[in-house]
Amino acid sequence: MKLDDVVQIRDGVNGGSISAAEVAEAALRCIEALDGRLKAFISVQPERVRARAREVDLQVRDGKTPLPLAGVPVAVKDNISVKGMRTTCGSRILENYIPPYSATAVRLLEEAGAVLVGKTNCDEFGMGSSTENSAFQTTCNPYDPERVAGGSSGGSAACVAAGMASLALGSDTGGSVRQPSSFCNVVGLKPTYGRVSRFGLVAFASSLDVIGTIARSPRDAAVLLAVVAGRDEHDSTSATIPVADYLGEMEKPVRGLRIGVPKEFFDPGLEAEVKTLIEAALANAASLGCDLTEVSLPHTRYAIADYYIIAPAEASSNLARYDGVKYGSRTPGVRDLAEMYFRSRSNAFGAEVKRRIMIGTYALSSGYYEAYYGRAMRVRTLIRRDYERAFENVDVLMAPVSPTPPFKIGEKVDDPLAMYLSDIYTVTANLAGIPAISVPCGFTSGGLPVGLQILGRHFEEDTILRLAEHYTRAFPVSPRPLLI
Amino acid sequence: MNRGIEEMSISRTEVVKIAELAKLEFSEEEMDALTARFQRILDYVEALKEANVEGVEPTSHAASGAGAAVPALRDDVIHRSLPAADALGNAPDPGSDHFRVPKVI
DSSP states (O other): OOOOOHHHHHHHHHHTSSOHHHHHHHHHHHHHHHHHHHOOEEEOOHHHHHHHHHHHHHHHHHOSSOOTTTTOEEEEETTBOBTTBOOOTTOGGGTTOOOSSOOHHHHHHHHTTOEEEEEEOOSGGGOOSSSTTOSSOOOEETTEEEEEOOSSSHHHHHHHHTTSOSEEEEEOSSSTTHHHHHHTTSEEEEOOTTSBOOTTBOOSSTTTOOEEEEESSHHHHHHHHHHHBSOOTTOTTSOOSOOOOHHHHHTSOOTTOEEEEEGGGSSTTSOHHHHHHHHHHHHHHHHTTOEEEEEOOGGGGGHHHHHHHHHHHHHHHHGGGOSSSSSSOOOSSOSSHHHHHHHHHHHHSOHHHHHHHHHHHHHHSTTTTIIIIIHHHHHHHHHHHHHHHHTTTOSEEEEESOSSSOOBTTSSTTOHHHHHHTTTTTHHHHHHTOOEEEEEEEEOTTSOEEEEEEEESTTOHHHHHHHHHHHHHHSOOOOOOOOO | OOOOTTOOOOOHHHHHHHHHHHTOOOOHHHHHHHHHHHHHHHHHHGGGGGSOOTTOOOOSSTTTTTTOOOOOOOOOOOOOOOOHHHHHTTOSSBOSSSBOOOOOO
16 A cells, blocks of 8 residues: 555545555554665654554544545644653654643644654754764665655655655755655655644744644645634744635635745755756746746845854743753763753763754853844844845745755764755745745756746745646656655 | 854854753764854855944744734633642652752752
């Protein structure tokens, strides 16, 4: 059984032609066969998965209304809390942490009849672009196991690409859903900031974090978003704006849609083969009857510097909670409280997390706050205004996701700044808070996947999903065999 | 003291002080490597000083103004919160109704 069509699975389970138990077994078999090599999951509890699938089957049998995700196997990034399931954030400090409550997005998934198959690997607390900063393992790219699956939601993207789950939740602070989706040839959506509740998402940078969806098609991404989106009283930053009818909107035409092409996203850093594929995608979009025009986002040149002040500053504050008192690991044999803080944090945080806590602490420290964080939050306004100005004349933007195809494991691990620069085309959507999606647009001559990014106005997920669906229907990327 | 962004070179002593604030400890070699990396990152973010932010308000909620920001105060009603046993469930050293820590002074 293939797990790549969510609507088929949920209609089959709702209609009784297949059971959630059969679907769950198919997912577990695939995980058993592939995950030893792929390393997409940090934890899978097969008995829990089977019990949950039986529960869904009973619920469907007794229920009157069909469930929107009946029996659909969903993987959840390991920085999203699931009650009673270990949630590590890819960190030693939370190695044995068992959340006493579920994230709102997880609760909504379960109410919709989804079966959670496991918790996926990620860079520690989401800080990274390759999962190499996970304390436990590095996820391989299913199209080339010597290369990274991307990050930080690399496990979520790889497991959907390999068919181990139909859908996955990730989180996107600076590109962490879109970049691994691009690297693994799947669809990754970062919604508008506030569209999906962050309650139960372990905080990294609170003004940038958003839970995103990973799927095999824009349609499946829309089904998942419709379930998890909406106002939540547990997250004061979640938006009250009504959730759009994503599937209905998807059927409307795209002819006449105005697409802006931001010239700053086609800089010398963009690799030639990626550029060729994106330019072909732009021509494809024009052939659908869309009107393309060049636009300018002049403050893009400040984006990486801006992001690497704001995100570490907020992280240094959020990660102060790991003090060895309430949860997380504590180093034993210490003399006093202060030593306990120092030892527990220093022993359990990884190198990149410590580096970002240090940068963030500096940027927020007395005398420097206004020069760094204050200034960065103002530059952020300039970046947001660039987008608002562009969206006065166009409906969406089209651009690359990442300047390169998936890179080799180990290639950038010793050069944090090089790793940071690979986020150049994704961070601005987080800084501006707008929605953006990565859709497959082809393979390099070496057989590596490349994603196309579509960005939209605040809360216009329906528009980018509609264009993504029309695009992928008209120009499907011919499947390639996985090399795992 | 409010130092401008133009003075962005960082000494090892300063990095040691920041580690103290962040409650992190590093070996001598780690501290040397960290100081060098710190400098590289600060050199890079120096680009921000070129941006003209005169009169520009900071953005904290990136989707505010697009209909997202609401006075998000809930009604003042009592509701069930996390039971104490659950709140203590992950503590490295829980007491019956409290978290135990090493001596403070």
